[in-house]
Amino acid sequence: MANAPGPVQDIEFTLNGDPVSRTASSRQLLVHFLRDDLGLRGPKIGCDTGHCGACTVNYNGKVIKSCMTLAVQADGAEIETVESLAGESGELDDLQESFRENHALQCGYCTSGVLMSSKFLLERNPKPTAEEIREGIQGNICRCTGYVNIVKAISAAAHGDKGLDLIERMNREHSQEVRG
């Protein structure tokens, strides 16, 4: 039985485009495996309860929380972490550049997860509304900035300069609603 039960398992998967062949403990979480065994420090451990999204990675084309997935479940999968975004010589991709331009991070702890969720959102919905952006990053918690600049950065990456107008309009409408 190739898949026989055991406390460790041999796993093979694709990580940021490269094949990986390793042994993982059956009880090991994917986030620990990525960080401790493979040395990728992009996925962060924030809450370790599946709430904060700092550990978000892309698994077979969809974002997941790597603290809520076992390393052995990576077997056969294609996994991308935030390390996949920048070019080989370190040049930022459009989304990362937009985060920098729009001051979308302060301490940066949530950023790798937010970037992965934003990228997934834009792959599915290249021209999201501000509301759709907010829903798209619902699984990622930022405790520094609030979300205004994060939403701006994603909107600007999707719509260019018009993206910022969209957000300003939404914020105006929102404050009018609050004032009644």
Added chain:
Amino acid sequence: MLLAAVDYYRPDTLDEALEALVSTEGARPLAGGQSLVSILKLRAASVELLVDISRLEDLRTIEVADDGAVRIGAGVTYDEMATSPDLHQSYASLSNIAAHTVDAQVRNRGTFGGNLCHNDPINNFPPVAVALDAVMHVTSKNGDRDIAAGDFFTGYFANALSPDELLTGVTLPALDGRSIGYQEVEIGEAAARAVAVVATSNGNIESANVALGCLPIPMRAPGVEAALAGAPTTAEAVAEATASAADGIEPLTDADASADYRLAMASVVAKRAVMEAIEGGHHG
């Protein structure tokens, strides 16, 4: 957090999965893991072997029958429910509910069957299954059986399955023109939730199923259903008929809300769910 030592096995077929469940003491199916991994982290359950059923193709289909009934495989994720054109066509409200379940990451992993089996009071699909009179399809090495949704949920985090059984799918009956209302009060995870399945004709309610969630066992509200049958589709009539929604329910007090608050909210969410169904159904 480190999980207690546990073995892991990913069978290639449903038969192999059932064999593993019956032959290993402490074996437990693992699907999306969005609840089970939390439980393992808390070491709140002792599991010897995780049987990973998440890739079993037998559990991963959505089938719409000619009469409009829908069979959803237990391993279908919330995201797959949300993005299935078939489900959107036949059961748009359910698809909308799935599209707003928790967040993108959880929707990409969490499964319909896992949500139902786990029966955490905060889970959203148990009261949906009960309101719809869904049929739960169960299999084991000893054969297949069907369980009515009303008999499937047996208590806080508990269901009617024995350890060697697996939920393979759920059949939702044809809606036949009925609409689904789904309303909740979200405090923390969820404080109160109601699901209504309503048929109307010429300004009157022909029939209404009303189920309340955020309870150890999702409950139908027979008194409310009887009062709604034949009532006009007005907000006043619906408010009157749903006023007794808290009768007979025993909600828990937890970090999100007190039992008293949940009792007070039962009629509120029931009324809103019925009105939403009358107005065409849940849009998300």
